[in-house]
Amino acid sequence: MNGQSHGRFAKWHIEPRQEEEQEAWLLTYLDMLTLLLVMLVVMLALAGKGDGQHARAATGAGAQDQTLSDQPLELAASAQPIPPIVANPAIVTPAEVDAREALAMDLGEDIEVIVNDGSISFRINSEILFGSGQAELENAGLDVIDRLIPTLVAGQHRILVEGHTDNLPIQTERFPSNWELSASRASSVVRYLQLAGIDATRMSATGYADIRPLGDNGNEQGRASNRRVELIMQTQPDKR
Missing domain, CATH: 3.30.1330.60 (OmpA-like domain)
Incomplete structure (x- = not known):
C-alpha cells in the first residue's frame, strides 16, 4: 500500500485524516446530550403545566368552600322546615x-x-x-x-x-x-x-x-x- 502511494496511483490516493475520525464520535456524543437536554426541558415544561392545573383546581375548590362558608346563616336555616308554634293549652290566659x-x-x-x-x-x-x-x-x-x-x-x-x-x-x-x-x-x-x-x-x-x-x-x-x-x-x- 505504501508502495502504491509513491507509484502511479499516487495522485489518486488520499491519506485519511486522523483528526476527523477522532472528532466524529465527539459530535455524536454532543448530539445525544443535546437530545437529552431537549427531552429534559420538555418534561419539565409538562410537569410545570400539570402543577398549574392542580393548583388552579385546588384554588377553585378553596374558593368554592369559602363562598359556601361566607353565605349568611339565614340561608342555611331557611333550608330546614320551621315547626309551627303550638299554643300550650296548660297556659292560663x-x-x-x-x-x-x-x-x-x-x-x-x-x-x-x-x-x-x-x-x-x-x-x-x-x-x-x-x-x-x-x-x-x-x-x-x-x-x-x-x-x-x-x-x-x-x-x-x-x-x-x-x-x-x-x-x-x-x-x-x-x-x-x-x-x-x-x-x-x-x-x-x-x-x-x-x-x-x-x-x-x-x-x-x-x-x-x-x-x-x-x-x-x-x-x-x-x-x-x-x-x-x-x-x-x-x-x-x-x-x-
Whole structure:
C-alpha cells in the first residue's frame, strides 16, 4: 500500500485524516446530550403545566368552600322546615282567670275555686256538707252542691271527688278509721251528682283520710281546713 502511494496511483490516493475520525464520535456524543437536554426541558415544561392545573383546581375548590362558608346563616336555616308554634293549652290566659274569678263569685263564699295546671278544683269544707263523724249530705250541703251542678253539667270533663279528714282518729262500727269516713263522704257527693244528671262514667270517688293535709293538724284551725271535700274538674286528659 505504501508502495502504491509513491507509484502511479499516487495522485489518486488520499491519506485519511486522523483528526476527523477522532472528532466524529465527539459530535455524536454532543448530539445525544443535546437530545437529552431537549427531552429534559420538555418534561419539565409538562410537569410545570400539570402543577398549574392542580393548583388552579385546588384554588377553585378553596374558593368554592369559602363562598359556601361566607353565605349568611339565614340561608342555611331557611333550608330546614320551621315547626309551627303550638299554643300550650296548660297556659292560663288573663281572660280565663277573670272568667274563673267571676265563676267563684257566682258560687258563693262556701266554695273555694282553685285554678291548677289542667284542672279546676272546687273545695268545700266538710262541716258545711256533713255532720260531725257522718257521711250523709245535710240540707245546707245540698244547697252548696246545687250551685256547682250547672257548671259541672255544662262540660264533659272528668270529675274527681276527693274526701279528706283531719288526723283525729275515728273508730265506729260504720267507720273504723278516717279512710272509710273520707271515702264514704266522697261517694255520697258522687251519688248526688249522678242523681242530678251527671254521667257516672265521668266521675270517681276517692278517700285520702288525713294524708294530704292543707293546714297544721296540731291546732284546731289547721284541722278544720283539712276536713274538706274537693271536686276536681279536669280540663285536660288525665296524665296518669
